[in-house]
Amino acid sequence: MEHSRLDSLRLIRSAQIGPITYRQLIARFGSATAALAAIPDLAARGGGRPPRLAEPALILREVERTQSLGATYVFIGEPDYPALLAEMETAPPALIYRGDLSLAKRRCVGMVGARNASAAACRFARMLGQGLAAEGVTVVSGLARGIDTAAHQGSIDGGTIGVIASGIDIAYPPENEALQEQVAQRGLLLAEQPPGTQPLARHFPSRNRIIAGLSVGTVVVEAAPKSGSLITARLAGEAGRDVMAVPGSPLDPRAQGCNQLIREGAILVQSVADILEAIGPIHGSMFRQPSDPFTAAPPADASDSDRRRIVDLLGPVPVPVDEVIRQSGIAPALVQTVLLELELAGRAERHAGGRVSLRE
Known part of the structure; x- marks a missing residue:
């Protein structure tokens, strides 16, 4: 290298x-x-x-x-880096992969759901995966138990991407070791973490943002309230991507998350055709030229008074950077410069949704 x-x-x-x-x-x-x-x-x-x-x-x-x-x-910034993922503010600066990276350049649809999914939901996810792959759509999931496993099994012959929360050499859950190797051999396996990294709890939300970022839309097949699958759906919505959900029985707690998404405006999915209609036969995102991920305002040096004013507006509760800019009256480039200095000094911390706080 x-x-x-x-x-x-x-x-x-x-x-x-x-x-x-x-x-x-x-x-x-x-x-x-x-x-x-x-x-x-x-x-x-x-x-x-x-x-x-x-x-x-x-x-x-x-x-x-x-x-x-x-x-x-x-x-990030290299020609082969997935263009849709690069549009996300929090896109991983580097990915480690095995397999066919060109699968990420096709139309991608994320598919996520419960680890303890019902047999019927797994069968439906497998059917959706197979149908999408047959239409040239790459299915993206997280190689977890349940819905993720079914989605990969259905799409393995036509195009699937597995995004894992561990190092590229660690299979989790262990029973999916053979499936993970199949994804690497016949599809694309992606990891953000260095080899040898165990799948710690804090890595899974990071994994979820990659699934959402790679995809023009994300389908939730079965999910309980406050599940990781709903985090993926939220991230997809925040990125301006389609959020889709499969309805389920009100009596099944595993369907409550999906039904709630539909109440909040997610696209109801009952077939492969519903997904294809939602993402469109030709999605505009597919034809965007890869944007420069390193565009920024010209560097500027802040004065001591500017730094004090910005620090005074921050506290332990995360606030949007835009709000700091508005209340300080300081140019955005200067605010970003000060926040960068504070973060490197270990005094500030970035949060999802463009928010920042002071470390306690």
């Missing part, structure tokens, strides 16, 4: 560098190499110590391990 990509991976794996911070650093400094050199000064301006940067030796070991597994990296 060339030096510039190694530096990109080092930046990604460093403490306190999330997807938004990564984008802002590359937009401001033009390269990961320059950003790594600038971080100590930015953190000092934010009033803290610089974050712990990943050791080059660890990055080299990760790359060697990834290559030994037959896996490959793709970085």
